[in-house]
Amino acid sequence: MNSYPIHSKPFGEHAILIEWPNEIERAILDDILIFIEHLKSTRLKESSWEMVPAYNSLALINRKQKINHASLSKELISWYKERSEVAKKPSYLWKLPVCYDLEFGIDLEEVAKIKGKTIEQIVTLHTSSSYTVFGIGFLPGFMYLGGLPKDLETPRKAVPRLHVEKGGVGLAGKQTGIYPQDSPGGWNIIGNCPVPIFDTSKENPCFVNVGDSIQFYSITKAQYDLHIIQAEVGLDLIKKITINA
Amino acid sequence: MLRVAKSGFFTSIQDKGRFGYRNMGVPVSGAMDQHAASLANALLENSEDDAVMEITMSGPILEFFNSTYITITGANLSPSLNGEEIEMHSVHKVLEGDKLTFGSHIDGLRGYLGVKGGLLTDCILNSRSFYKPVTPSARLNDGVEIPYQEVSSFEPKITHITTENIDKVSLLKVSRGPEYDILSEKEQTDLFGKPFTIAKENNRMAYQLEQILDTHTHSMLTSATIPGTVQITPAGKIIILMRDGQTTGGYPRILQLSDEAINVLAQKTFGDEISFQLS
Numbered sequence: 446m447n448s449y450p451i452h453s454k455p456f457g458e459h460a461i462l463i464e465w466p467n468e469i470e471r472a473i474l475d476d477i478l479i480f481i482e483h484l485k486s487t488r489l490k491e492s493s494w495e496m497v498p499a500y501n502s503l504a505l506i507n508r509k510q511k512i513n514h515a516s517l518s519k520e521l522i523s524w525y526k527e528r529s530e531v532a533k534k535p536s537y538l539w540k541l542p543v544c545y546d547l548e549f550g551i552d553l554e555e556v557a558k559i560k561g562k563t564i565e566q567i568v569t570l571h572t573s574s575s576y577t578v579f580g581i582g583f584l585p586g587f588m589y590l591g592g593l594p595k596d597l598e599t600p601r602k603a604v605p606r607l608h609v610e611k612g613g614v615g616l617a618g619k620q621t622g623i624y625p626q627d628s629p630g631g632w633n634i635i636g637n638c639p640v641p642i643f644d645t646s647k648e649n650p651c652f653v654n655v656g657d658s659i660q661f662y663s664i665t666k667a668q669y670d671l672h673i674i675q676a677e678v679g680l681d682l683i684k685k686i687t688i689n690a
Numbered sequence: 691m692l693r694v695a696k697s698g699f700f701t702s703i704q705d706k707g708r709f710g711y712r713n714m715g716v717p718v719s720g721a722m723d724q725h726a727a728s729l730a731n732a733l734l735e736n737s738e739d740d741a742v743m744e745i746t747m748s749g750p751i752l753e754f755f756n757s758t759y760i761t762i763t764g765a766n767l768s769p770s771l772n773g774e775e776i777e778m779h780s781v782h783k784v785l786e787g788d789k790l791t792f793g794s795h796i797d798g799l800r801g802y803l804g805v806k807g808g809l810l811t812d813c814i815l816n817s818r819s820f821y822k823p824v825t826p827s828a829r830l831n832d833g834v835e836i837p838y839q840e841v842s843s844f845e846p847k848i849t850h851i852t853t854e855n856i857d858k859v860s861l862l863k864v865s866r867g868p869e870y871d872i873l874s875e876k877e878q879t880d881l882f883g884k885p886f887t888i889a890k891e892n893n894r895m896a897y898q899l900e901q902i903l904d905t906h907t908h909s910m911l912t913s914a915t916i917p918g919t920v921q922i923t924p925a926g927k928i929i930i931l932m933r934d935g936q937t938t939g940g941y942p943r944i945l946q947l948s949d950e951a952i953n954v955l956a957q958k959t960f961g962d963e964i965s966f967q968l969s
């Protein structure tokens with residue numbers, strides 16, 4: 446297990462921010478997740494603290510109490526040394542269906558043109574990699590996915606759309622992701638995922654956690670319609686594979 | 691039960707907020723001015739977690755179907771009960787058939803209606819605070835009915851309190867944000883030396899300011915944001931995240947508002963002036 450030179454910064458009256466080296470790296474993300482599990486199981490009560498990991502940082506936010514930054518900062522450094530890999534929770538690889546039909550992939554032709562590829566090649570590239578969830582934020586259930594093939598890096602749209610459909614799968618710069626709700630957005634939309642990523646009727650409204658991976662697979666319009674019906678009746682048919690347990 | 695005959699400019703139900711779901715991207719939400727909302731609950735001797743109605747700038751028309759006790763705190767939007775003006779920060783008895791209306795906007799921006807025992811809209815993910823898509827709607831629509839418990843007798847320990855003029859305070863106490871150091875010495879001086887004006891773009895998610903700082907090219911990895919986080923965009927625009935603000939962001943976080951400063955800012959609107967003070 447790697448150890449990193451971490452440091453903390455005050456973040457207002459109720460929060461403290463811990464930062465790892467400024468890199469997008471799976472090993473750093475894993476170290477953050479191990480530290481979270483260690484804090485949760487031994488040091489900080491989950492009822493009082495929220496923990497928000499993203500890329501190379503972890504924010505600890507106290508629900509009510511004001512923080513003594515000087516003492517907590519010292520404690521965190523010593524708690525960091527106590528952590529052990531045993532604490533790591535399993536991560537999952539989620540296989541999510543995407544319909545790349547032009548009905549949903551409204552920017553697919555444009556993206557293919559920009560990248561000098563056929564639509565089939567774009568879909569093959571997009572479905573051939575698995576993407577690491579480096580953070581969840583921006584909107585409930587919005588995943589920051591890392592690991593996009595270089596050949597798919599596409600600039601954001603010059604003028605953002607006022608309305609992107611829920612489930613819209615997009616490309617922007619080095620990122621790909623799914624819009625979990627209808628929202629304004631500037632990403633190039635190449636398809637739609639019929640599986641709801643954020644659902645308040647579920648006990649756990651978001652099945653994906655930071656540290657999990659996502660791989661997309663292509664489905665037809667007919668399969669898409671079937672998925673929508675399955676989601677409506679609450680059938681949970683998402684493919685899940687345990688990784689690095 | 692009470693019926694929202696007309697909902698007004700932007701009226702919603704809020705409580706202390708939604709905790710424990712930030713790691714799924716769910717903002718904490720809750721009353722924008724927590725101080726005023728708590729005051730309403732305190733006067734009614736409610737639990738501090740009870741839900742109140744947040745009324746922005748122009749008030750709703752509300753019809754009560756059961757007797758209860760109410761109080762109104764925060765912005766003064768000239769409340770009247772059955773056509774007769776009623777005092778702010780006082781406990782009033784309401785009977786079946788009573789009608790609560792609001793008139794001119796006197797001060798502040800957000801008023802809070804507290805009802806004895808709290809408003810009992812659906813509790814979703816441990817909170818009644820409206821936030822779309824966690825709740826089906828972001829605001830109360832015309833004709834909606836809101837449940838509450840009927841109370842026919844209650845003797846409040848305190849029936850009225852006097853408060854300071856809500857518009858008098860414009861100083862926001864802040865601490866340094868995680869990326870404070872990217873600011874030049876001149877920017878740091880500018881930030882605390884002169885007042886800023888609230889821009890048209892202000893709502894429950896964020897407040898933007900009219901004046902801009904220098905442009906910057908500082909790039910950072912997306913990281914957590916919380917209510918009161920002051921961000922600076924590459925174009926130098928200053929954005930202050932509020933209760934419905936996103937849980938992560940990629941803009942440098944230069945300052946962080948104190949709890950009290952968030953409440954103060956929640957009562958400001960387009961054209962109002964504020965200034966920052968390091969504490």
